[in-house]
Amino acid sequence: SQKIEQNSEALNIQEGKTATLTCNYTNYSPAYLQWYRQDPGRGPVFLLLIRENEKEKRKERLKVTFDTTLKQSLFHITASQPADSATYLCALPTDAGNNRKLIWGLGTSLAVNP
């Protein structure tokens, strides 16, 4: 079955730098992959979805890439701000052909220091 691996160690960066978070999957390439942000005590908030036929997607300071050869997605936050500090989760469909049921990574905690 599909498994997701995200950096388990917290990422600490300086304000203004680019944060790069990694999501690796182990099995089949999913039809899409999603990135969410989660703050303490809150539910996840959807950020971006990238489909298997898209190599890159952007939204304001966010950029997501999807490399089906490497079985990897990278999530970038440019010009990072302390307000970007949160846990970032990637999620993708559980099984090939079932796009309704998502599995999730453990999340990577990002701290942006002023």
Add this chain to the structure above:
Amino acid sequence: GAGVSQTPSNKVTEKGKYVELRCDPISGHTALYWYRQSLGQGPEFLIYFQGTGAADDSGLPNDRFFAVRPEGSVSTLKIQRTERGDSAVYLCASSLSVMETQYFGPGTRLLVL
């Protein structure tokens, strides 16, 4: 408009008791999902509704867990004979339809003593 709401926000109960957790989805959203999240983990899928019917309940851990959505809007997750291992944050999400973006509620923090 209002987002997904969940009640109660916190629930403390004793082992063996019965609990009900409620989810009010965004108005007009036909798809509703329940997840469970333990500390330091990602959400774990439990069940998904399309309208009133449970389209996929394969994530429910055992028969102590049950969920309903009788009118296709509000949903209740029911846990019988609670165990300490059931302690977690229970998240609800809704979407306009399957494959659309899921919007999450704040979760119910369940603690079983």
